[in-house]
Amino acid sequence: MTRSRIISPLTADANRPEWVPELEGGTLLEKRRCARDKWDDIRMRLMREPRGHAEMYGAILVQETELTRSGEADIGVLFCHNEGYSPMCGHASIALGRLLVDTHDLSIFPRRNGLVKDLSTGLVTLRLHAPCGIVQLSVPVKPDGHSDPTRPVSFIGVPSFPTERNLVVEIPADKVWPSLKAAGRSAVTLDIVYAGAFYALVSASELGFPAGLRGATTLTELNHATAALKALLSSRTELFVHPTEADLNFLLGIIVREVTAQQRETGICFFAEQQIDRSPCGSGVMARMALGMAQGRLRLGETCEYDSVVSILHGEPGHGFRGTAVEEREEGVIVKVEGRAFYTGASSFVVEEHNALPNGFVVGLPA
Numbered sequence: 001m002t003r004s005r006i007i008s009p010l011t012a013d014a015n016r017p018e019w020v021p022e023l024e025g026g027t028l029l030e031k032r033r034c035a036r037d038k039w040d041d042i043r044m045r046l047m048r049e050p051r052g053h054a055e056m057y058g059a060i061l062v063q064e065t066e067l068t069r070s071g072e073a074d075i076g077v078l079f080c081h082n083e084g085y086s087p088m089c090g091h092a093s094i095a096l097g098r099l100l101v102d103t104h105d106l107s108i109f110p111r112r113n114g115l116v117k118d119l120s121t122g123l124v125t126l127r128l129h130a131p132c133g134i135v136q137l138s139v140p141v142k143p144d145g146h147s148d149p150t151r152p153v154s155f156i157g158v159p160s161f162p163t164e165r166n167l168v169v170e171i172p173a174d175k176v177w178p179s180l181k182a183a184g185r186s187a188v189t190l191d192i193v194y195a196g197a198f199y200a201l202v203s204a205s206e207l208g209f210p211a212g213l214r215g216a217t218t219l220t221e222l223n224h225a226t227a228a229l230k231a232l233l234s235s236r237t238e239l240f241v242h243p244t245e246a247d248l249n250f251l252l253g254i255i256v257r258e259v260t261a262q263q264r265e266t267g268i269c270f271f272a273e274q275q276i277d278r279s280p281c282g283s284g285v286m287a288r289m290a291l292g293m294a295q296g297r298l299r300l301g302e303t304c305e306y307d308s309v310v311s312i313l314h315g316e317p318g319h320g321f322r323g324t325a326v327e328e329r330e331e332g333v334i335v336k337v338e339g340r341a342f343y344t345g346a347s348s349f350v351v352e353e354h355n356a357l358p359n360g361f362v363v364g365l366p367a
């Protein structure tokens with residue numbers, strides 16, 4: 001977040017520094033708290049309209065963290081979205097892998113020159129310190145040293161593990177959403193998995209959509225159902241307890257998933273304030289694989305394809321992520337996720353002094 005020229009100058013307000021502030025805290029999680037408690041207006045300015053939109057996603061680089069200082073990471077990152085700061089993000093990590101390899105600005109990435117390229121594979125390894133832990137990226141590079149957009153970036157995330165399997169959630173009568181009511185049901189069976197963040201994994205039919213994601217459902221109906229379910233689940237704090245970090249004790253999202261073929265799934269992840277993930281959700285892929293392993297549906301070394309909401313809406317499967325369960329540890333399953341990222345532009349943002357809505361606004365559809 002220090003001296004990031006990508007988002008500077010953020011403001012023309014004389015009471016705000018031109019450079020983005022130094023985040024206080026000895027650890028990345030403390031810096032995350034500082035960003036949330038002290039500087040959340042910066043997130044709002046960038047994520048919300050008119051500079052962003054309800055589905056905008058951001059990555060704030062943190063040059064110094066406890067793990068960059070100990071030599072375990074090359075750079076830190078805080079992920080942000082329409083409501084706050086996610087502890088993990090696979091799709092942003094994939095995009096950052098390319099950006100960080102390509103930038104030569106040492107004020108953005110001071111340890112950039114320490115990156116090592118494996119000549120036999122043409123891959124650069126980059127260790128990103130995310131709030132959930134280390135995300136190890138492998139970024140393909142061309143002979144000229146630039147990242148190679150023709151090959152996927154991959155990452156290996158933190159150990160992932162289910163915390164609840166086949167949990168039956170009774171839905172109180174006044175909270176039952178229309179599709180569940182129409183299906184004559186009052187309970188939903190789901191799984192909860194930690195994969196750098198907590199996710200609830202559920203099928204469309206459990207939510208009251210027997211025709212599945214590609215059937216008669218609309219995003220608005222799915223939004224209603226997942227919002228109601230998330231509100232109920234989030235109030236059950238005992239379901240979201242990380243083994244060591246209390247900052248990670250919350251439900252980030254609900255993934256509505258569907259198996260479409262042998263080792264191929266599609267799904268939609270509603271996270272934060274009902275933000276819809278445009279990607280198949282990198283950490284969601286970790287979660288789904290860890291669950292598949294626990295259920296005995298998947299074996300170590302097996303690879304699955306995960307299509308995204310964009311594929312569902314536009315009918316072009318094959319642009320999603322690919323996951324492989326690469327290791328089983330006592331703490332959980334280690335998953336490798338592969339995906340593509342492309343540059344689309346570069347922006348500078350400004351808030352003028354007399355702007356009546358400096359922190360922007362959201363025009364959302366009611367859940």
Ligand SMILES: O=C(O)[C@H]1NCC[C@@H]1O
Pocket residue numbers: 079086088089090091092253269271277279280281282283284
């Ligand atoms: O790809 C991911 O892991 C993220 N997408 C939205 C929710 C997660 O942060």
